[in-house]
Amino acid sequence: MPTASTAFKVYPPRPESPPPLPEPAREDLRLEHVLAALADPLRLTIVRKLLLEAEEFDHPCGWFGIDRPKSSLTHHFRVLREAGVTRQRQYGLERRSHVRIDDLQERFPGLLDLVAAWHP
Amino acid sequence: MPTASTAFKVYPPRPESPPPLPEPAREDLRLEHVLAALADPLRLTIVRKLLLEAEEFDHPCGWFGIDRPKSSLTHHFRVLREAGVTRQRQYGLERRSHVRIDDLQERFPGLLDLVAAWHP
DNA sequence: AGAGCAGTACGATTTTTTTCGAAGCTATCA
DNA sequence: TGATAGCTTCGAAAAAAATCGTACTGCTCT
Numbered sequence: 001m002p003t004a005s006t007a008f009k010v011y012p013p014r015p016e017s018p019p020p021l022p023e024p025a026r027e028d029l030r031l032e033h034v035l036a037a038l039a040d041p042l043r044l045t046i047v048r049k050l051l052l053e054a055e056e057f058d059h060p061c062g063w064f065g066i067d068r069p070k071s072s073l074t075h076h077f078r079v080l081r082e083a084g085v086t087r088q089r090q091y092g093l094e095r096r097s098h099v100r101i102d103d104l105q106e107r108f109p110g111l112l113d114l115v116a117a118w119h120p
Numbered sequence: 121m122p123t124a125s126t127a128f129k130v131y132p133p134r135p136e137s138p139p140p141l142p143e144p145a146r147e148d149l150r151l152e153h154v155l156a157a158l159a160d161p162l163r164l165t166i167v168r169k170l171l172l173e174a175e176e177f178d179h180p181c182g183w184f185g186i187d188r189p190k191s192s193l194t195h196h197f198r199v200l201r202e203a204g205v206t207r208q209r210q211y212g213l214e215r216r217s218h219v220r221i222d223d224l225q226e227r228f229p230g231l232l233d234l235v236a237a238w239h240p
Numbered sequence: 241a242g243a244g245c246a247g248t249a250c251g252a253t254t255t256t257t258t259t260c261g262a263a264g265c266t267a268t269c270a
Numbered sequence: 271t272g273a274t275a276g277c278t279t280c281g282a283a284a285a286a287a288a289t290c291g292t293a294c295t296g297c298t299c300t
Binding site for chain 3: 271272274275277280281283284285286288289290291292294295298299300
């Protein structure tokens with residue numbers, strides 16, 4: 001049974017979506033990897049922003065307005081994806097991200113609420 | 121208001137307890153530090169065991185039966201304490217630990233439930 | 241075709257974390 | 271008093287993570 005309280009906006013997958021980049025399946029998510037991915041202020045910022053401000057379309061990393069070299073951002077987005085926190089799809093030029101809300105609520109109920117409540 | 125569900129055994133502080141070793145105050149706990157401390161299998165094992173098997177007395181690190189050099193254990197127990205996950209007191213020769221259940225439930229409700237449910 | 245854009249890949253450097261041996265410290269016990 | 275127990279500190283080595291410059295790729299627009 002999931003933790004009752006919080007519901008983040010979850011949009012249905014769009015039929016014409018490109019396939020996700022490689023990611024762990026829901027049942028392969030590991031708490032220690034997810035915690036490690038989240039144990040970084042920049043990545044917490046990214047995930048929190050996605051949780052609180054995401055709109056229907058997934059977001060490319062430029063959307064986040066983070067002042068870091070592009071290669072650093074690529075790195076952090078990959079860490080999040082490989083831990084299973086986010087999903088990334090290639091839309092033409094852009095690689096767009098969203099949080100795997102359903103998977104995470106199911107496997108680690110309450111964890112995303114902590115991220116959403118985090119204050120830098 | 122605390123998360124309803126889980127209640128771990130919390131024992132009252134014993135009047136004659138030695139003072140805790142240096143640790144962050146409840147209001148200074150940082151999610152990113154707590155997550156980093158928990159993002160390690162060995163430390164997850166320690167915290168989970170404390171949550172599930174702790175008895176009235178706090179436990180010295182020998183109690184955990186971890187097969188690692190003693191200096192490694194000292195390191196991991198310190199990481200946990202400095203992040204605010206555990207409290208350590210010096211009882212004569214021994215440095216005994218317990219999880220700061222109240223503080224963590226208050227600041228990061230639900231997090232300890234995830235640790236307790238973790239499977240190595 | 242050429243320019244520009246969004247972001248990736250690679251690789252080097254630096255920083256942080258982990259690991260653990262060796263030596264030290266202090267209380268208790270024979 | 272010496273021996274042992276239980277754990278710490280120090281320090282060094284190894285492993286892992288973060289940072290970021292440069293070069294590159296693959297679309298799109300003119």
